[in-house]
Amino acid sequence: MSRQIGLRRMGQRNGPRVHDLRHRFAVQTLINWYRAGLDVEQQLHVLSAFLGHAYVRDTYWYLSATPELMSHAARRLDKRWEARP
Numbered sequence: 796m797s798r799q800i801g802l803r804r805m806g807q808r809n810g811p812r813v814h815d816l817r818h819r820f821a822v823q824t825l826i827n828w829y830r831a832g833l834d835v836e837q838q839l840h841v842l843s844a845f846l847g848h849a850y851v852r853d854t855y856w857y858l859s860a861t862p863e864l865m866s867h868a869a870r871r872l873d874k875r876w877e878a879r880p
Contacts, residue, residue: 817846821857822864829867 796813797803803810824842828835843854858864 818857822859
């Protein structure tokens with residue numbers, strides 16, 4: 796499909812793949828949820844359903860550590876630890 800829409804040429808083995816779009820979608824969805832102030836942990840089942848997974852653990856494969864995503868996650872952890880005595 797990626798060759799049909801011009802992302803790769805015939806015989807080219809590297810470059811964007813359709814599966815890469817799933818990874819991008821998963822990461823961008825989490826970033827958007829963080830930006831909106833949603834509890835990402837509680838929303839993961841929604842992302843799993845979007846991707847067609849029966850279990851959330853199958854969704855973790857699609858998550859990559861991007862700088863913005865890690866920044867949001869770090870702030871969330873900082874808040875959690877600040878609340879503890």
